[in-house]
Amino acid sequence: MPRSRLSLILATTLFSAGFLSAGSPVSLHADEPLHVRIDQLIAAKTPEYAKLAAPLASDGEFLRRVTLDLTGMIPTTADARAFLADTSPDKRTKLIDKLLASPEYARHMQRVADVVLMRRLAASKVSAAEWQTFLRTSFAENKPWDKLAHEILSNDGSDIKNRGPARFYLDRNVDINAVTLDIGRVFLGTDIECAQCHDHPEFDDYKQADYYGIQAFLVRSALFTDPKTKKAMIAEKAVGEVSFLSVFAPKDKKTKPNSILPTVFGEKLADEPKFEKGQEYKVKPAKNVRSIPKFSRFALLADAVTSPKNRRFTRTAANRFWGMMLGRGLVHPVDRDHSDNPPSHPELLELLADELAAHKFDIKWYLRELALTQTYQRSSRYGAADTKEIPEETFVQAVMKPLSPAQLAWAMLQASGEADVHRKSLGAKLTEAALAKRLVGTENRFVSLFGGPAGQAPQDFETTVDQVLFVANDPTMIALTKTKAGNLADRIAKLPADDTNAIAEELFFSVLTRKPTSEDIADVKAHLSQPMGTDRPALIQELVWALLASSEFRFNH
Amino acid sequence: MHTPFACNSVDHFSRRSFLTGATGGALGMLGFNGMVQAKAAKSLESQQKRVVVFWLSGGVSQLETWDPKPNTDNGGPFQAIPTSVPGVHISELLPQTAQQMHHLALVRGINTKENNHSKGAHIMQTGHRQTPGFQFPYLGSAFSSLLTAQDNPLPGYISIGGGGSAKEASFLGPANVPITLTGTNAPKNLNLPTGLTQQADTRRRNLREKFSKRFALGRRSADSEVYSSSYDSAASLMAQRDLFDFSEFSAEDLARYGTHDFSKHCLMARKLVEAGVTFTRVRHTNYDSHSENFNFHVEQLGEFDRPFAAFVSDLADRGLLESTLVIVMCEFGRTPRINQRLGRDHWGTAWSIALGGTGIQGGAVVGKTNANGTKVIDREVNGGHLFHTYYRAVGLDPTDPFYDKGRPFNKATPETSEIKEILA
Numbered sequence: 001m002p003r004s005r006l007s008l009i010l011a012t013t014l015f016s017a018g019f020l021s022a023g024s025p026v027s028l029h030a031d032e033p034l035h036v037r038i039d040q041l042i043a044a045k046t047p048e049y050a051k052l053a054a055p056l057a058s059d060g061e062f063l064r065r066v067t068l069d070l071t072g073m074i075p076t077t078a079d080a081r082a083f084l085a086d087t088s089p090d091k092r093t094k095l096i097d098k099l100l101a102s103p104e105y106a107r108h109m110q111r112v113a114d115v116v117l118m119r120r121l122a123a124s125k126v127s128a129a130e131w132q133t134f135l136r137t138s139f140a141e142n143k144p145w146d147k148l149a150h151e152i153l154s155n156d157g158s159d160i161k162n163r164g165p166a167r168f169y170l171d172r173n174v175d176i177n178a179v180t181l182d183i184g185r186v187f188l189g190t191d192i193e194c195a196q197c198h199d200h201p202e203f204d205d206y207k208q209a210d211y212y213g214i215q216a217f218l219v220r221s222a223l224f225t226d227p228k229t230k231k232a233m234i235a236e237k238a239v240g241e242v243s244f245l246s247v248f249a250p251k252d253k254k255t256k257p258n259s260i261l262p263t264v265f266g267e268k269l270a271d272e273p274k275f276e277k278g279q280e281y282k283v284k285p286a287k288n289v290r291s292i293p294k295f296s297r298f299a300l301l302a303d304a305v306t307s308p309k310n311r312r313f314t315r316t317a318a319n320r321f322w323g324m325m326l327g328r329g330l331v332h333p334v335d336r337d338h339s340d341n342p343p344s345h346p347e348l349l350e351l352l353a354d355e356l357a358a359h360k361f362d363i364k365w366y367l368r369e370l371a372l373t374q375t376y377q378r379s380s381r382y383g384a385a386d387t388k389e390i391p392e393e394t395f396v397q398a399v400m401k402p403l404s405p406a407q408l409a410w411a412m413l414q415a416s417g418e419a420d421v422h423r424k425s426l427g428a429k430l431t432e433a434a435l436a437k438r439l440v441g442t443e444n445r446f447v448s449l450f451g452g453p454a455g456q457a458p459q460d461f462e463t464t465v466d467q468v469l470f471v472a473n474d475p476t477m478i479a480l481t482k483t484k485a486g487n488l489a490d491r492i493a494k495l496p497a498d499d500t501n502a503i504a505e506e507l508f509f510s511v512l513t514r515k516p517t518s519e520d521i522a523d524v525k526a527h528l529s530q531p532m533g534t535d536r537p538a539l540i541q542e543l544v545w546a547l548l549a550s551s552e553f554r555f556n557h
Numbered sequence: 558m559h560t561p562f563a564c565n566s567v568d569h570f571s572r573r574s575f576l577t578g579a580t581g582g583a584l585g586m587l588g589f590n591g592m593v594q595a596k597a598a599k600s601l602e603s604q605q606k607r608v609v610v611f612w613l614s615g616g617v618s619q620l621e622t623w624d625p626k627p628n629t630d631n632g633g634p635f636q637a638i639p640t641s642v643p644g645v646h647i648s649e650l651l652p653q654t655a656q657q658m659h660h661l662a663l664v665r666g667i668n669t670k671e672n673n674h675s676k677g678a679h680i681m682q683t684g685h686r687q688t689p690g691f692q693f694p695y696l697g698s699a700f701s702s703l704l705t706a707q708d709n710p711l712p713g714y715i716s717i718g719g720g721g722s723a724k725e726a727s728f729l730g731p732a733n734v735p736i737t738l739t740g741t742n743a744p745k746n747l748n749l750p751t752g753l754t755q756q757a758d759t760r761r762r763n764l765r766e767k768f769s770k771r772f773a774l775g776r777r778s779a780d781s782e783v784y785s786s787s788y789d790s791a792a793s794l795m796a797q798r799d800l801f802d803f804s805e806f807s808a809e810d811l812a813r814y815g816t817h818d819f820s821k822h823c824l825m826a827r828k829l830v831e832a833g834v835t836f837t838r839v840r841h842t843n844y845d846s847h848s849e850n851f852n853f854h855v856e857q858l859g860e861f862d863r864p865f866a867a868f869v870s871d872l873a874d875r876g877l878l879e880s881t882l883v884i885v886m887c888e889f890g891r892t893p894r895i896n897q898r899l900g901r902d903h904w905g906t907a908w909s910i911a912l913g914g915t916g917i918q919g920g921a922v923v924g925k926t927n928a929n930g931t932k933v934i935d936r937e938v939n940g941g942h943l944f945h946t947y948y949r950a951v952g953l954d955p956t957d958p959f960y961d962k963g964r965p966f967n968k969a970t971p972e973t974s975e976i977k978e979i980l981a
Contacts (some may be wrong), residue, residue, distance in 0.1 A: 381775045388777060400780060461780045462723040465736060468791040469746035472758075478750045523767055527760075542757060546764035549788070551781035552772035 034355050035372040041348040042375045046394045054383040054397035059084050060514035061379060061557065062092060066371055067513075068403065068556045069325055070099040072108030073410035076420070077510040084515070096371045100364050103432035106140035109363075111406045112324060113139070116186055117152070117168055120451055125170035125223075125232035126163050134164030144361035145317050146306045149187055153302035156221075157233035158290070170232045174223040180215045187305050188265070189316035189337030199246065205338040212242040213263035217301040220293070227288040238280035238293035262297050264304045265312060272297075308357065312337070317361065318352035319343075325370045327399030327556075328392060344393035380557040401556040402461040408554070409446035413439055415511040415548060416480035417487030424486055445476055463554075471549050481544040483537055492540050500525040511547040606915060606951040607830050607881040608700050610838045611865060613857075614720065615845030616677070618891040618901055620930055621648050621854040623909035624665045629929040631893035633851055642920035650858040653866035659920045660869050660878060661913035662979040666924020666933040669889060669940055672903035674845075677888030682725075684944030684969045694959070695725035696947065697836040698733040699968065702726075703953060705835045710797060712736045712790075715829055717822045718840035728961040730786075735838065736794070741821050743801035744794065762788060800832055814864040823864040827871055830881060844887065848898035869913065878914045882950050886910040893930040907933045910943070916950030916981055923978040941973030949975045 043049040057065065063083045067075045075083070083095065099105060113135050123131065138148050157166035172178040184192040192211045199207045219242050224235035243257040262269060273295050285291035306313055316337065323329035330343040330352075343349040359365050370376055380398040382388070392399050403411055413419040422438045423430055449470055471477055483489040488510050495502050504524040508516040516524070528539055547553060620626055625637040625648040637646035640658035647655055647663075654661075671677045676687055683693035694702070701713025714725075714735045721735030738744070749758055766785060773781045803825050806814075814820040819841050826837045841861055846853035865885070872878040890908025891901035907926045913919055925935035948955035948968060955975070958965035 380777070392777070397777070400777060402780065461783070463784050463787045464723065465787060465791050465794055466744055466746075468787045469744060469794070472788070472791055473746040473748065473750050473795075475750065478753075517771075519771065520768070523764065527764055530760075538752075538757065542761035542764065546761050546768060549761075549765045550772065551769035551784050554784050555781060557772075557776070 033372075034351075034369040037351060038348065038369070038373045039375055041345055041351065042373075042395050045345050045348075046390075046396065049394075049396065052383065052385050052390060052394070052396045054379045054381055056374065056377050057379040057398065058514070059091075060512075062377055063095065064513035065398070065556055066092075066096060067099060068407055068411070070096070070108065070367065070371070071102060071104035072111060072404075072407050073104065073419075074414050075513055076414065077506070080509045080513045092377070093372065096368055100368060103140065106136045107432065107436060108406075109139035110136040111404075115404070115451075116320070117182075118171065119182075120447075121171050123167065123171060125173075126157070126167035130164040131167040132164075134162075139363070142362065142364045145356075145363055146313070146361040149313070150302045150306045153183070153187075153305055154299065156236075156298065157231065160229065160231065163231070166233070169221075169234060170223070174218070174221055174234055176215050176218045176221070179218060180211060183214055183301075183305065184211075185335040187316060188310075188312045189319065189331065189335055190312070191335045205340075208244055208246060209258070209260050210265050212244045212258075212260050213265070214301075216242045216260055216262040217297050217304070219297075221298050224290050226290065233290065234298065235285075235290040236293055236296055236298050237285060237291055238275070238295065262300060262304070264307075264310055267304065267307070267309060269300060269304065311353065314353045314357050315349060318356045318366075319349060321363065321366055322352060322370065325367065325376060326395065327401040330393075332393065398557065403554060403556055405447040405450035406443055407556070408450060409443040410439075411553065412446070412477075412480060412548060413442060415488065415553070416544065417489070417491065417510065418442075418480055418484075421484060421486045442476065477548075478545075481541045481548065483540070489537070489540050489544050492543070493537060497528075497536070500528070503528070507543060507547060511544070512550075512552055605706075605833065605880055606704050607834070607877075608696075608704070608836045608947075608951065609826055609830060609868075609881060609883050610696065610836075611861075611883070611885040612720070612838055612840045613844050613861070613885065613887040614840055614842040616674070616887045616889045616891055616903060617844040617857070618846065618850060618854055619665075619908040620891070620893060620901070621650050621851070621858065623647055623663050623911055624926060624930060625649075626893070626926075626928065626930045631895065631929040631931070633895065635851070645920065645922055648858075650854055651862050653862045654869075657866050657869045657873075657913075660873055661883075661911045661919060662917050662921040662923070663909060663911050664924055664938060664943070664976065664979065665909045665922060665926060666936045666938055667890070667905075667908050667910065667943070668933050668937050669905040669908075671905040672889060674888055674903070677903070677905055680940040681886055681888055681943070684940045685967075686940075692724055692727040693966070694727045694729045694733070696944070697735055697838055698726040698729050699959075700836045700951070701733040702729045704951065709833060709835070710793065711800065711832060711834050712794065712797075713834070714836045714838075715834055716838045716840065717825055717829075718818070718842070720840045721838070728959075732786075732790070734790075738801075738825070740818065741803040741825065743798065743803065747795050747798040747801065749795070762792070800829070800834075803828070813867045815860070817860055819860050820864040823868045827868060830872065830877060831875070844891075846891065846900055847896070847902055848900040850891065850895070850899060850901040872914070881914045882912065882916060882947065883914045884910065884912040884947070886912075907931060912947075912950075912979075914950075916952065918979050918981045921979040923976055936976075936978070938976060939973065941970030942976050944969035945973060945975035946980065949980055 043053075046052065056062075060080065060083075063075055063080060067073065067079075083091065088094070110132055114132065118131075134151075138151075143151075152165045152168045155162065155165035155169075157163050157170050168182075169179060172182070181192065184190045190206060190210075192206045220237045220240040221234050222237075223232055225232050241259045243259050245255065245257040249255050261272070275294060279294070281291060281293055283289060283292040304310065308314075315331075316334070319329045319331050319337070320334050323332070323334045330345050330349045331337045331341060332344070337343075355369075356362075356366055375395050376398075378395075378398050380400055382397060390396055410419075419435065419439065422435060426434050426438070450467055480487075481489060483493055488507070491506055491510075492503055495506065500521055504516040504521040507524065508514055508520060524543065527543055528536070530539060620631065620633060621635060625635065625646065626632040627636045636649045638649045638652065638655055639646055640655040642658045645658055645663070647658070669677060669680050671680055671686075679685070679687045679693075682695045682697075684696075685693045697714040697716070705711075705713040713733055714721075716735040716737045717739075719737055719739045721737035723734050725735055726733040736744070749755070765788065769781060769785050773785075803821070806821065806824050810824055811820070814824055819839075822839050822841075826839050829837050841857070844853070844857055869878070869883060872881055872883070887910075889903055889905040892904040893901075893907070896902060907930060909924075923936050924933060924938060926932060927934050945955045953968075955969040956967075956971070958967055960966070
């Protein structure tokens with residue numbers, strides 16, 4: 001078939017931008033910290049990188065960014081003022097360490113991991129609380145990522161004291177298609193949906209055998225409800241094989257379906273033991289009895305996925321956390337790691353995977369290294385050159401990240417002063433957990449509205465009219481902007497009406513984590529100078545709203 | 558209901574509550590105003606063309622609808638029945654629709670060569686195969702952009718029954734993003750908060766815009782511009798809140814259409830078409846019948862048939878069918894071969910759609926499949942042909958390209974052309 005005019009146009013305009021080159025060779029020194037080597041590899045990939053790169057972000061921009069990325073909220077007004085006033089040269093490093101050590105870090109990572117692992121599916125077989133506690137304590141103790149993944153993939157729900165991790169299987173009803181797809185997507189960087197029905201039609205990496213190789217671990221497993229406790233768990237049988245036929249195979253009686261033994265992308269496992277008939281079970285299947293085979297395929301899966309031999313697991317982990325911090329994966333989207341979608345910086349991805357493995361999947365160490373890079377710390381503003389036409393994946397400037405629904409909720413609560421009001425009222429009982437418990441209702445409102453449909457992988461930035469109408473008109477939102485003892489509107493109202501500088505500073509430090517510019521101050525002044533008879537509290541409320549609704553607030557920039 | 562081989566696609570999960578608008582993504586550009594489009598739209602303003610797509614999500618079976626093969630190995634249990642057009646037979650599962658056949662044309666020779674939900678849906682709603690790194694505008698966004706007169710304050714594209722995505726508009730911009738409705742709900746928060754005057758609302762929005770513009774300066778701003786313009790979309794929606802009052806349907810309408818969700822969605826579509834909304838999509842789920850295909854279709858088409866037929870008949874009675882294109886389609890058909898679970902699987906190789914109204918010859922049938930429905934033996938067409946046909950039907954030239962910042966994009970694949978046999 002002749003190529004259409006369109007595809008030619010696309011080929012010339014979209015795909016041959018040529019900004020990412022093979023680059024000049026870089027000599028890397030293994031004794032240099034990872035963050036230094038990252039910057040070298042990023043710079044080496046883009047011609048004239050030094051000229052194109054944006055300057056480092058201002059203190060305010062950096063503080064807001066790293067606080068959002070590592071704790072899921074924006075800094076308090078006091079923290080913002082203090083950080084900008086701090087003159088010590090290592091204040092950014094100290095800040096990163098402080099944030100990583102905070103309880104807010106663990107809760108933020110819990111939320112991030114929850115969305116990645118569970119795609120906002122409803123919690124029914126395992127309570128949300130058990131699952132969240134498992135995730136939060138794991139991140140708080142900095143459990144290595146491979147260990148965390150292993151705990152999730154090996155938990156069948158039968159240990160009544162440790163059912164949190166089983167949510168991955170159980171709230172997918174142990175549906176082997178859903179589980180296979182999400183193991184691929186979350187841990188292996190592969191979206192193997194197509195391979196369910198046939199080898200991938202457009203590229204060679206995903207074979208039907210890859211899909212069913214993973215499924216073979218799970219084909220003997222099924223949802224079981226314990227008759228006494230009524231708890232869901234996995235029961236496994238000693239028999240059962242996968243059977244698959246390409247939908248493109250000839251539809252005749254001679255074509256036999258294929259089968260395959262358990263394997264993660266072709267990695268061969270030890271031979272399966274054979275038992276005499278009648279001797280296959282520790283506990284034989286019967287009505288209301290959870291069968292347990294002597295040989296469990298299910299038990300092999302966690303090892304196979306997280307095995308050091310499985311490079312996909314390491315690479316995907318390195319890429320996912322990079323994507324979380326930098327706003328886009330080196331392989332992007334992060335679950336499309338295949339030969340037709342190569343990484344923007346292949347050498348760098350290999351280095352990251354090597355180093356993450358060498359550091360035993362130490363997440364805090366890895367995030368710290370990423371946060372220390374100049375690449376991470378660049379401004380989202382263009383540098384000397386207008387780099388609008390330069391692809392995002394050059395990382396010449398910071399990628400703008402829309403706030404996640406939970407980040408948006410907590411940013412709103414912090415900026416408006418609602419969180420301060422609750423901190424104050426908790427008094428001596430104030431802890432991170434106590435505050436989170438107080439405000440989870442608002443968080444959930446935002447998540448249900450901004451979170452997209454359950455079951456869908458998080459996508460690129462989308463804004464919808466219902467979300468904007470919520471911000472504009474919903475009573476929940478409007479309440480945040482109204483005066484309440486100790487909140488932002490209240491603090492503004494108490495400042496001298498003629499001290500516009502002080503008013504603008506309090507507003508901008510609180511909502512946008514920065515000092516106002518002279519233009520900002522002029523706008524604030526003009527807004528508050530409405531004709532006589534205009535209600536001053538109403539004007540303050542409008543100011544607070546305009547900042548909360550601004551683009552600058554909506555993005556982590 | 559979950560079928561054992563349910564593909565994990567959007568169609569199985571899109572139960573997004575209420576309303577969606579405005580877009581994002583690398584190509585979500587604002588201020589789209591290609592000269593060619595402006596010209597084309599102008600020539601049509603007086604004609605007020607509208608389009609309604611019934612999207613049978615998951616893939617309805619052609620054998621249980623438009624191309625029955627009774628008494629063959631693949632035919633299944635249902636018979637074919639005569640319609641209001643002599644010689645044209647459709648499945649007995651569509652008795653009411655059969656009486657409207659003189660308003661509808663059938664395309665029975667579709668081969669899209671695509672069995673994946675999202676890819677099939679992409680072909681059927683954009684006319685193109687997916688291209689990595691580029692999003693073609695969907696039909697709804699395209700027609701919203703091309704057919705909505707400048708002075709029409711109504712949204713150009715409304716998707717009823719969920720499923721609308723901001724991505725559909727691509728470079729045509731947020732103005733052409735579907736507004737999604739579910740249930741019979743009006744969008745929430747359409748009224749100003751208590752105590753806020755219109756004047757104060759304008760004042761706070763202007764301030765928001767000022768701050769945001771300053772932020773966007775010197776930054777990669779596609780996303781932030783999209784965010785800002787969604788505030789404009791919200792404002793224009795608030796100005797039209799009466800249109801979204803679906804709180805009451807007349808007893809007579811309910812008697813004719815039925816009382817389930819899809820019936821009400823058809824009535825909502827009728828109201829929107831009458832009000833002058835350019836493009837309305839009504840989704841009906843879930844046709845993905847990998848198992849129990851026949852029970853599934855009895856149930857699903859039992860819901861579909863009566864309100865759809867009433868909708869076509871009402872549009873005809875009110876003189877609206879002369880200016881409205883109605884299309885019934887989905888991502889693909891279903892396998893002629895019946896599988897072990899009495900299901901039919903995905904099948905883009907030989908299947909059908911129905912369409913009628915403006916520009917279309919009612920009662921026409923084009924394309925033919927073989928005796929047991931496994932392949933097209935006459936007048937094979939694909940998504941490109943269909944798109945040429947839709948454009949021609951509403952009086953637009955599909956060979957006029959779209960322009961994205963001066964760069965041309967084909968509306969329909971240039972190696973295909975319209976299906977003249979069904980054009981009026």
